[in-house]
Amino acid sequence: MIYQLIALSGSFALSLVLTPIFRRVSIAIGMVDHPDSHRKLHREPIALCGGPTILVSSLVAACLVPFLDASIRQTLLANPWPLLGLFGGALAIVVLGAVDDKITLRGRQKLFGQIAVCCWMVFCGYQISSIELFGIHLDMTILMVPVSVLWLLMTINSLNLIDGADGLCSSVGWIASAGIAVIATLIGQPLEATIAAGLAGSLLGFLVYNFPPAKVFLGDSGSMLVGLILGALAVRASLKGPTSMSLLAPVAIFAIPFFDSGIAIIRRKLTGRSIFSTDRGHIHHSMLRWGLSNRGLVVAITIACGITAIGAIFSTSMGNPAIAVISVICVLGTLVASRAFGYAELQLLGRRTYHFCGSLMPKMKSDQGIGAHHAIRFQGNRGWETVWNSLMEFAEKHNLAKVSLDLNVPWLHEGFHASWSRTRTPDEANLWKSQLPVFANNRPLGKMMLVGRMENVNAVSVLNELAEMMEGLQSVLRELASEPEIHNDSKATLANADTVSMTLDDSVDGALILPKVTNTTTANPSLSS
Numbered sequence: 001m002i003y004q005l006i007a008l009s010g011s012f013a014l015s016l017v018l019t020p021i022f023r024r025v026s027i028a029i030g031m032v033d034h035p036d037s038h039r040k041l042h043r044e045p046i047a048l049c050g051g052p053t054i055l056v057s058s059l060v061a062a063c064l065v066p067f068l069d070a071s072i073r074q075t076l077l078a079n080p081w082p083l084l085g086l087f088g089g090a091l092a093i094v095v096l097g098a099v100d101d102k103i104t105l106r107g108r109q110k111l112f113g114q115i116a117v118c119c120w121m122v123f124c125g126y127q128i129s130s131i132e133l134f135g136i137h138l139d140m141t142i143l144m145v146p147v148s149v150l151w152l153l154m155t156i157n158s159l160n161l162i163d164g165a166d167g168l169c170s171s172v173g174w175i176a177s178a179g180i181a182v183i184a185t186l187i188g189q190p191l192e193a194t195i196a197a198g199l200a201g202s203l204l205g206f207l208v209y210n211f212p213p214a215k216v217f218l219g220d221s222g223s224m225l226v227g228l229i230l231g232a233l234a235v236r237a238s239l240k241g242p243t244s245m246s247l248l249a250p251v252a253i254f255a256i257p258f259f260d261s262g263i264a265i266i267r268r269k270l271t272g273r274s275i276f277s278t279d280r281g282h283i284h285h286s287m288l289r290w291g292l293s294n295r296g297l298v299v300a301i302t303i304a305c306g307i308t309a310i311g312a313i314f315s316t317s318m319g320n321p322a323i324a325v326i327s328v329i330c331v332l333g334t335l336v337a338s339r340a341f342g343y344a345e346l347q348l349l350g351r352r353t354y355h356f357c358g359s360l361m362p363k364m365k366s367d368q369g370i371g372a373h374h375a376i377r378f379q380g381n382r383g384w385e386t387v388w389n390s391l392m393e394f395a396e397k398h399n400l401a402k403v404s405l406d407l408n409v410p411w412l413h414e415g416f417h418a419s420w421s422r423t424r425t426p427d428e429a430n431l432w433k434s435q436l437p438v439f440a441n442n443r444p445l446g447k448m449m450l451v452g453r454m455e456n457v458n459a460v461s462v463l464n465e466l467a468e469m470m471e472g473l474q475s476v477l478r479e480l481a482s483e484p485e486i487h488n489d490s491k492a493t494l495a496n497a498d499t500v501s502m503t504l505d506d507s508v509d510g511a512l513i514l515p516k517v518t519n520t521t522t523a524n525p526s527l528s529s
Contacts, residue, residue, distance in 0.1 A: 011062070022047075069194075089124070121228070133247050164282050166211065196237065230253075260283045272404070387473055431451050431453060
């Protein structure tokens with residue numbers, strides 16, 4: 001254990017020294033996060049230097065320990081591939097993240113790069129060949145590579161997504177690193193414990209400058225690096241035998257980041273958004289809406305991660321996986337039951353599941369005209385129901401099959417989703433669909449989707465009437481989307497609540513961009529935009 005403490009203290013000292021140096025370099029080469037007054041509310045450009053700082057300080061400190069510990073040195077000499085593979089993968093993910101920080105890659109481009117790095121890690125021995133769950137042994141066989149890649153992708157992106165507030169990813173990262181270091185020590189994995197301790201120390205040193213108000217940001221290069229190293233170490237440190245991974249301890253350590261990512265995917269998929277879209281629905285945004293300061297939310301989420309990490313440690317030391325499960329249920333259950341985070345998304349998932357199961361029941365003639373609707377407010381308190389009620393009345397008047405409204409207004413901390421549909425609808429082949437953008441005050445607010453029956457319905461005339469109705473709602477939408485005056489002290493409080501950039505198209509004004517169409521286009525009633 002003494003060598004792990006040496007790695008922790010050494011990397012902490014290196015990080016303290018290197019962070020200001022890399023900060024100056026990042027500013028000199030333009031690797032900075034610029035404020036945009038919409039999502040990035042910090043007052044001046046902030047250096048994105050987390051990747052190089054964490055990489056150098058953690059791995060240098062960890063590599064010095066083998067010169068002191070003969071057993072670790074012998075382990076490395078017998079099989080150097082895991083360490084070399086980790087170094088190569090870490091360097092590659094830092095380069096990928098730095099490119100994204102500099103030029104902003106598309107979501108699919110970044111995902112392709114992540115998959116390539118994860119495949120390299122699997123090739124170097126970070127493989128999950130089998131899993132143990134409550135004493136049940138599951139062999140992965142042909143699923144070994146995809147399961148291993150999927151695990152690393154989950155850890156990379158969960159840490160990347162939670163990096164939305166000053167000091168948050170650094171705090172979650174050092175807690176997870178410390179937990180893995182202790183678990184690796186308990187099961188006799190000194191090399192993995194040393195690397196984890198070095199990562200924890202480097203994150204603590206970086207946190208000195210990253211704690212609110214931050215002077216430096218991790219950036220994608222830093223957050224993805226932390227996720228990759230933690231995911232790889234969790235695989236190695238959880239090996240009870242040559243190829244068996246105890247699933248519950250590492251999952252418990254990553255419980256909060258995994259839950260945050262899972263809720264984001266549910267929210268985006270069930271509202272029809274891209275999983276790469278940005279919003280104000282993450283756990284740190286929810287904590288801000290609860291009235292916590294940036295420092296307060298970092299402390300609260302760190303405590304929650306600490307509880308699940310302690311549960312994972314006790315679960316490993318006592319050989320009782322139920323301890324890890326109980327700690328995770330207590331933390332996540334408290335978040336959902338108190339409606340602090342995840343309640344609206346799980347409610348939406350429950351309703352969708354209920355309606356899907358209902359659609360499998362035998363068809364009843366008596367319910368053909370019945371309309372079912374639900375509205376979910378993810379964030380905010382503005383009166384979007386006014387617009388939604390008008391859309392529902394329009395749908396019923398024109399005997400539409402479905403209508404939905406999805407609004408995502410991150411600069412106002414507003415998110416609203418609602419849908420209405422007939423209990424029974426025809427097959428897809430007998431429906432027309434049209435998806436339309438909603439604008440106000442030169443900014444996109446979201447989109448609406450209309451689905452109608454082809455028989456006896458003139459889609460063109462329906463859309464023309466919709467355009468006329470929306471013209472009457474322009475003033476309402478503009479008022480709902482108006483941005484309140486924010487004083488400088490308020491901006492400082494909200495600064496860096498989310499460091500993900502978003503490009504807004506401010507070339508069009510009005511509530512709904514929907515051109516008038518005439519009956520000369522009725523040859524093809526299927527409209528889509």
